[in-house]
Amino acid sequence: MTRAFNQRISDALMERERSNLLRSVQTLESGNQSVFHKDGQSFLNFSSNDYLGLASSSELKHSYQQAIGELGVGSGASPLVTGYSAQHESLKSALTEWLGFDTALFFSSGYAANQALLLTLLTKGDLLLQDRLNHASLMEAGSLCGADMKRFRHNDLAHLESLARAERSTLAVTESVFSMxxxxxxxxxxxxxxxxRGMLSMVDDAHGIGVIGDNGLGACGISELKPEILVVTFGKAFGLNGAAILCSEEMGQYLTQFARHYIYSTAFSAAHARALLQALSMIQTQHWRREKWMELSAMFEELLSDCPEYVSTSTPIKPWVVGDSARALALCSSLKEKGVWTTAIRPPTVPRESARLRITLSASHQHQDVLMLANQLTRFSEEG
Ligand SMILES: Cc1ncc(COP(=O)(O)O)c(C=O)c1O
Incomplete structure (x- = not known):
């Protein structure tokens, strides 16, 4: 029996290695800032989702430190036991008022929030329609929840509509900003x-909240119509971690009663909730952070739009599509030698032959950082 597991494990690892798809954990010796240290070398970081530069902001660090001094570091329990505090409640009020929903439930990650929603709401016989590029957390929950899951072509709403079935309870899910x-x-x-079409709508706003829309309102800031369910995550523009599901009062009550990721998991701490509230206030008021990444984005475009690998986007996510996995890895290594850190994203995370660098810009970058990156990318592009 053990031999069978061993064989399976070694076969899978060998296959990953053979196809240049082996992943590895990277250990940073400093925090995840716009410049970090690793193995005694410093790197410009173009591989973080800290789009607004909040993760290392002195204002947010100070607020978190104060909250820890006052409230301690751990929540000690799940929300329905003793893990939910007045700080969580304040965060809930601020978030629901800002985004226009009745209620919000907090989770330790976006992965858990997405899983909780799909696995609690859907059952055998239901129909689940998902954009084919939705995040792994949504796809995985979709295939486990018992519903009949169909994927519509990326951003093809005519295809979504053609899959709608009036007689079936249906949930449709899309991301606001696609992560890759x-x-x-x-x-x-x-x-x-x-x-x-009488379908329940859900939007995963992980990469939109704080970034797109007026005042960083995310998906709710670019649309007159609101989805019934919105998932926001705190590990990207908020600079922290955790997530929330925003929904109606009744849906919130249903999830509180039945969502196992909510009921059986330790809540994030009161100090964390206080820091998130501070991050929210910075997102709402510090417009210069969004203006900064937009300025850097315009510069990135001006310097690189003639290269065939360049893809134009209106978000801080800048895919640099090279196609072949080995080529993406080679580019990554060559950038590292020059002190520039990017991450190669390869299948199965992205479709075959579309390996890429997932480059991200942040308000914490400087103009000379983008210039340095662009010079290296242009050199590699010209060398073919
Ligand atoms: C679209 C999307 N949803 C959900 C998640 C998961 O969020 P978290 O990192 O908080 O688990 C991610 C993570 O990158 C994501 O890109």
Whole structure:
């Protein structure tokens, strides 16, 4: 029996290695900032989702430190036991008022929030329609939840509509900003179709919240129509970690009663909730952070748009598509030698032959950082 497991494990690892798809954990010796240290070398970091530069902001660090001094470091329990505090409640009020939902439930990660929603809501006989590029957390929960899952072509809402079935309880799910491509979905059209076809709508706003829309309102800031369920995560523009599901009062009550990821998991701490509230206030008021990455984005475009690997996006996510996995790895290594850190994203995370560098810009980058990156990318592109 053990031999069978050993064989399976070694076969899978060998196959990953053979196809240049082996992944490895990277240990940083400093925090995840725009410049970090690793193995005694410093690197410009173009591989972080800290789009607004909040993760290392002195203002947010100070607020978190103060909250820890006052409230301690751990919540000690799940929300329904003794893990939910007045700080969570304040965060809930601020978030629901800002985004226009009745209620919010907090989770330790976006992965858990997405899993909780799909696994709690859907059952055998239901129909689940998902954009084919939705995140792994949504796809995995979709295949485990018992519903009949169909994937519509990326951002093809006519295809979504053609899959709708009036007689079946249906949930349709899209991301607002697609994590590996940096492109946007048309939230208003998506929600509109869901409403006319009697489908429940859900938007994963992990990469949109804090970044797109007026005042960083995310998906809710670019659409007149709101989805019934919105998932926001705190590990990207918020600079921290955790997530929330925003929904109606009744849906919130249902999830509170039945969502196992909510009921049986330790809540993030009160100090963390206080820091998230501070991050929210910075997102709402510090417009210069969004203006900064937009300025860097315009510079990136001006310097690189003639290269065939360049993909134009209106978000801080800048895919640099090279196609072949080995070539993506080679580019990554060559950038590292020059002190520039990017991550090669390879299948199965992205479709075959579309290996890429997932480059991300942040308000914490400087103009000379983008210039340095662009010079290296241009050199590699010209060398073919
Ligand atoms: C679209 C999307 N949803 C959900 C998640 C999961 O969020 P978390 O990192 O908080 O688990 C991610 C993570 O990268 C994501 O890109």
């Amino acid at each position: 491509d940096g492109d946007l979905s048309d939230i208003e059209a998506f929600v509109g179709i869901c409403q006319t």
